[in-house]
Amino acid sequence: xxxxxxxxxxxxxxxxxxxxxxxxxxxxxxxxxxxxxxxxxxxxxxxxxxxxxxxxxxxxxxxxxxxxxxxxxxxxxxxxxxxxxxxxxxxxxxxxxxxxxxxxxxxxxxxxxxxxxxxxxxxxxxxxxxxxxxxxxxxxxxxxxxxxxxxxxxxxxxxxxxxxxxxxxxxxxxxxxxxxxxxxxxxxxxxxxxxxxxxxxxxxxxxxxxxxxxxxxxxxxxxxxxxxxxxxxxxxxxxxxxxxxxxxxxxxxxxxxxxxxxxxxxxxxxxxxxxxxxxxxxxxxxxxxxxxxxxxxxxxxxxxxxxxxxxxxxxxxxxxxxxxxxxxxxxxxxxxxxxxxxxxxxxxxxxxxxxxxxxxxxxxxxxxxxxxxxxxxxxxxxxxxxxxxxxxxxxxxxxxxxxxxxxxxxxxxxxxxxxxxxxxxxxxxxxxxxxxxxxxxxxxxxxxxxxxxxxxxxxxxxxxxxxxxxxxxxxxxxxxxxxxxxxxxxxxxxxxxxxxxxxxxxxxxxxxxxxxxxxxxxxxxxxxxxxxxxxxxxxxxxxxxxxxxxxxxxxxxxxxxxxxxxxxxxxxxxxxxxxxxxxxxxxxxxxxxxxxxxxxxxxxxxxxxxxxxxxxxxxxxxxxxxxxxxxxxxxxxxxxxxxxxxxxxxxxxxxxxxxxxxxxxxxxxxxxxxxxxxxxxxxxxxxxxxxxxxxxxxxxxxxxxxxxxxxxxxxxxxxxxxxxxxxxxxxxxxxxxxxxxxxxxxxxxxxxxxxxxxxx
Numbered sequence: 001x002x003x004x005x006x007x008x009x010x011x012x013x014x015x016x017x018x019x020x021x022x023x024x025x026x027x028x029x030x031x032x033x034x035x036x037x038x039x040x041x042x043x044x045x046x047x048x049x050x051x052x053x054x055x056x057x058x059x060x061x062x063x064x065x066x067x068x069x070x071x072x073x074x075x076x077x078x079x080x081x082x083x084x085x086x087x088x089x090x091x092x093x094x095x096x097x098x099x100x101x102x103x104x105x106x107x108x109x110x111x112x113x114x115x116x117x118x119x120x121x122x123x124x125x126x127x128x129x130x131x132x133x134x135x136x137x138x139x140x141x142x143x144x145x146x147x148x149x150x151x152x153x154x155x156x157x158x159x160x161x162x163x164x165x166x167x168x169x170x171x172x173x174x175x176x177x178x179x180x181x182x183x184x185x186x187x188x189x190x191x192x193x194x195x196x197x198x199x200x201x202x203x204x205x206x207x208x209x210x211x212x213x214x215x216x217x218x219x220x221x222x223x224x225x226x227x228x229x230x231x232x233x234x235x236x237x238x239x240x241x242x243x244x245x246x247x248x249x250x251x252x253x254x255x256x257x258x259x260x261x262x263x264x265x266x267x268x269x270x271x272x273x274x275x276x277x278x279x280x281x282x283x284x285x286x287x288x289x290x291x292x293x294x295x296x297x298x299x300x301x302x303x304x305x306x307x308x309x310x311x312x313x314x315x316x317x318x319x320x321x322x323x324x325x326x327x328x329x330x331x332x333x334x335x336x337x338x339x340x341x342x343x344x345x346x347x348x349x350x351x352x353x354x355x356x357x358x359x360x361x362x363x364x365x366x367x368x369x370x371x372x373x374x375x376x377x378x379x380x381x382x383x384x385x386x387x388x389x390x391x392x393x394x395x396x397x398x399x400x401x402x403x404x405x406x407x408x409x410x411x412x413x414x415x416x417x418x419x420x421x422x423x424x425x426x427x428x429x430x431x432x433x434x435x436x437x438x439x440x441x442x443x444x445x446x447x448x449x450x451x452x453x454x455x456x457x458x459x460x461x462x463x464x465x466x467x468x469x470x471x472x473x474x475x476x477x478x479x480x481x482x483x484x485x486x487x488x489x490x491x492x493x494x495x496x497x498x499x500x501x502x503x504x505x506x507x508x509x510x511x512x513x514x515x516x517x518x519x520x521x522x523x524x525x526x527x528x529x530x531x532x533x534x535x536x537x538x539x540x541x542x543x544x545x546x547x548x549x550x551x552x553x554x555x556x557x558x559x560x561x562x563x564x565x566x567x568x569x570x571x572x573x574x575x576x577x578x579x580x581x582x583x584x585x586x587x588x589x590x591x592x593x594x595x596x597x598x599x600x601x602x603x604x605x606x607x608x609x610x611x612x613x614x615x616x617x618x619x620x621x622x623x624x625x626x627x628x629x630x631x632x633x634x635x636x637x638x639x640x641x642x643x644x645x646x647x648x649x650x651x652x653x654x655x656x657x658x659x660x661x662x663x664x665x666x667x668x669x670x671x672x673x674x675x676x677x678x679x680x681x682x683x684x685x686x687x688x689x690x691x692x693x694x695x696x697x698x699x700x701x702x703x704x705x706x707x708x709x710x711x712x713x714x715x716x717x718x719x720x721x722x723x724x725x726x727x728x729x730x731x732x733x734x735x736x737x738x739x740x741x742x743x744x745x746x747x748x749x750x751x752x753x754x755x756x757x758x759x760x
Contacts, residue, residue: 026746039621043062088120094366104363160204182592203562222599225245257592274532279322295555350397368393370395392407449470455467506535509585515545552570552571626660681699
């Protein structure tokens with residue numbers, strides 16, 4: 001099963017290598033960032049946001065997360081931890097603080113050498129805050145391992161335990177999205193053991209199952225067990241750590257955990273359905289295992305969707321909405337080398353009113369770009385950089401064909417923007433600190449429905465639990481009205497029915513993820529599906545339902561048995577069960593055990609953070625300094641040896657230096673193998689600040705060779721001459737001194753011009 005990691009984060013422990021990208025994709029500096037620095041009590045934030053309000057809220061959230069995690073880990077940062085914040089994901093992909101490509105699915109990274117946290121601002125405030133909390137868990141993990149053991153001990157801790165803890169401490173034990181994965185495991189009878197998690201991360205996603213493990217472990221002994229279990233695992237491995245902490249072996253623990261999951265969720269099977277309504281249109285046999293973000297054409301005849309059908313990448317296909325027969329592959333790596341990646345996980349695909357063209361989002365030249373393609377021929381016909389809006393997603397096409405509305409992220413703030421295809425101008429529709437996401441036009445063009453967190457963050461306090469409401473934007477007046485439905489739940493992916501009066505949406509109001517309808521005139525809410533697993537994409541924010549403007553046909557993505565399948569159904573065939581609009585119960589979203597014991601610190605802090613915000617007096621702007629310093633030093637040991645070439649010394653040392661942004665890097669190594677004049681060394685400098693990457697390397701390398709020679713010699717003893725065989729040792733020392741200069745100009749991720757010269 002292919003598991004794309006979407007808006008996940010990473011714990012990175014690796015040293016930078018000079019030619020890390022040589023045979024892979026280029027990392028391109030499309031722009032230079034003018035970083036500024038703000039210091040708070042425990043962090044040094046490097047940023048370039050002009051939005052001071054957004055910046056201060058981020059810093060305050062960072063300090064609150066620090067206090068929340070410190071309460072659990074009981075560890076203190078003695079120095080201010082560096083934090084690199086990018087204003088959007090396209091900028092984040094250009095960071096030089098770490099090497100290697102950053103895909104659209106990576107939400108943030110924490111690396112070991114400088115313990116830098118690196119992440120972008122995201123379209124939804126909930127996403128930004130979650131990744132922030134997740135990454136700071138990694139920062140504490142590095143600190144606590146270094147303070148109590150050594151950094152190499154991180155190798156004893158499996159990935160699911162590291163990432164699962166970061167998910168647990170930033171989300172808690174109540175998570176409707178992870179609960180879908182657990183219920184799918186119950187339905188398919190495929191619950192993993194801890195050994196399975198360790199050996200098969202390709203089958204059991206470490207983030208979801210690791211979070212479920214920590215929810216179970218803390219449910220048995222309370223959150224105070226976190227520090228001890230994590231350190232014990234770093235010291236002796238997870239199997240012995242579980243035996244030491246829980247007094248049972250890992251196999252028995254796995255069995256008890258599996259039993260708890262089955263007991264918690266099996267009771268719901270009698271009142272829910274394993275069979276989705278409608279017809280499976282796009283599934284494993286005619287597409288791939290991952291078929292996501294379906295978009296139904298206005299005439300209801302075709303569905304566009306993203307799939308890994310061709311095995312090498314996730315591409316956009318168009319299929320018959322009734323039979324699922326593929327008609328056209330729309331995207332391809334052959335489109336053009338200037339396209340770095342497609343936004344395929346959490347951004348919708350919009351059809352033109354005539355059902356002939358598609359609009360979607362791609363990453364190109366350091367920003368997100370609106371792509372318009374011919375659905376019949378699978379050819380790009382237009383590429384648009386929306387003026388003044390460097391980061392966009394979730395486009396929706398107006399019924400008259402003149403306008404595309406989308407979510408735009410500008411300087412740390414997420415709003416709705418309208419781009420006029422005729423005049424090539426852009427207009428901002430909303431302007432506030434709330435996240436306005438997933439817009440969708442009504443068939444008559446009078447309304448735009450979208451999801452928003454405006455009621456969730458109505459106060460001025462910093463919080464770490466968010467919910468999303470359905471809101472309506474009046475195109476004529478520009479006014480916004482929020483619908484009072486399932487307050488406290490995540491109500492997402494709203495779409496209009498063809499009659500302009502009914503809104504379909506997804507909600508986790510009962511701990512499951514089902515489809516609902518809202519009648520604008522009568523204000524009646526009805527539940528349309530009742531599934532044991534759920535309707536979902538890769539993440540909670542992935543579009544998973546779509547409607548036709550001219551028919552009552554609906555398509556949606558159902559997750560079960562590690563497969564994402566697209567179903568087609570007529571709205572009239574869906575049952576409508578009236579549901580009170582205020583009825584919210586998240587018991588089914590709780591990760592087992594339901595009856596938790598001990599101190600639930602994480603859940604309590606997430607619900608009601610007890611720590612005050614940092615006052616403006618404690619935020620200090622300081623001049624930017626590169627902070628070029630030693631990152632890593634290692635050695636190859638020291639020894640004395642005796643051999644055919646005589647007695648000699650052996651040993652070496654190597655080190656890595658860099659600045660805080662990773663723009664300047666120095667690599668050095670010195671080694672001795674023999675006598676003092678057998679000392680060798682290599683040093684290389686790499687400058688990655690601008691579009692052209694350049695560097696220099698100098699080396700002095702000794703080579704020792706030789707041989708044992710035999711010869712006859714005459715020896716006279718008492719007037720008698722005899723011939724004897726003697727030997728001689730001939731040594732040859734060769735020294736190579738070399739100076740190299742090199743430079744590379746990348747045009748895109750797949751093309752570059754490079755050159756170099758050396759003198760030896």
